[in-house]
Amino acid sequence: MRILILEDNIRLATGLKKRLSQEGYAIDVLHDGEEGASVLDYQEYDLLILDLGLPGMDGIDILKKMRKNNKTMPVLITSARFKLDQKILGLEAGADDYIAKPFDLKEIVARVHALLRRSQQKGQTTIQLGDLTFNVLTRMLTKGDEHIHLSNRELSVFEYLISQVNVVLSKENISNHVGNFDNTFTPHAIETYISRIRKKLGSNVQIKTFPGLGYMISTK
Structure with a gap:
C-alpha cells in the first residue's frame, strides 16, 4: 500500500x-503544501x-x-494544533483521525493499520481465499497453522492483489x-515478485496472467 506523508x-x-517502511508500506514524503496538493x-x-x-498551503485547505x-x-492529521476546536475543524473538513504532536511512532503505526483496515476491508479483519487466510491488521498470511513468509515487497504486491480478488x-x-x-517498480520487477509469490501460495489459490492486461488472484 502507498502512503503520502x-x-x-x-x-x-x-x-x-523509516518506521512505516519497516511495516512494508511504500512511503512518499513531501514538505510543501502546494506541492502536496x-x-x-x-x-x-x-x-x-x-x-x-505546511508552507505554501495549509493542511486544512489541502483536505478541503x-x-x-x-x-x-x-x-x-498530525498537528501541533492540539486545542479541541482545531481538532473539530480538522475532522469536520474530512479527516478520519487526528493525533496531536508530540506522539509515539507506535501509536501512529496502530492508527495507520486501523484506518487502512477500515478503508480497504470495511472493518473486516481477515480475508479468506481458498485455504489461505490473510490478517489485514497484522498483515500475516497463513495456510492452516502454517505461517507463509513474504518479504516486504512481496507482501506489498500480495496485499494489493488480495484486496482486489477476481479483478x-x-x-x-x-x-x-x-x-x-524513490523506488519505482519496473514491469520486470513486478513479474519477479509475482513469480515468487506464486511459489508460496499453494495449490488452491493462483495468480492468473492475462497477457497485455495484467494479473488476477483467485481460487482455482
Whole structure:
C-alpha cells in the first residue's frame, strides 16, 4: 500500500517514513503544501498523513480540496494544533483521525493499520481465499497453522492483489500502489515478485496472467 506523508518537519517525516517502511508500506514524503496538493491531483494513495502547518498551503485547505474533488482516501492529521476546536475543524473538513504532536511512532503505526483496515476491508479483519487466510491488521498470511513468509515487497504486491480478488490489475496499476518516488517498480520487477509469490501460495489459490492486461488472484 502507498502512503503520502505531508510534513514540513524533516526529522519527523524521516522518522515516520523509516518506521512505516519497516511495516512494508511504500512511503512518499513531501514538505510543501502546494506541492502536496499538486501531487494528490494525479497520484492515488491508500492513506495520507497530513500536517496542518505546511508552507505554501495549509493542511486544512489541502483536505478541503481533496474532499471537494471526491478523493476518498483516509486522512490522518498530525498537528501541533492540539486545542479541541482545531481538532473539530480538522475532522469536520474530512479527516478520519487526528493525533496531536508530540506522539509515539507506535501509536501512529496502530492508527495507520486501523484506518487502512477500515478503508480497504470495511472493518473486516481477515480475508479468506481458498485455504489461505490473510490478517489485514497484522498483515500475516497463513495456510492452516502454517505461517507463509513474504518479504516486504512481496507482501506489498500480495496485499494489493488480495484486496482486489477476481479483478485484473495491470503492472502499472500494481506499481503505482506498491512503489514510491524513490523506488519505482519496473514491469520486470513486478513479474519477479509475482513469480515468487506464486511459489508460496499453494495449490488452491493462483495468480492468473492475462497477457497485455495484467494479473488476477483467485481460487482455482
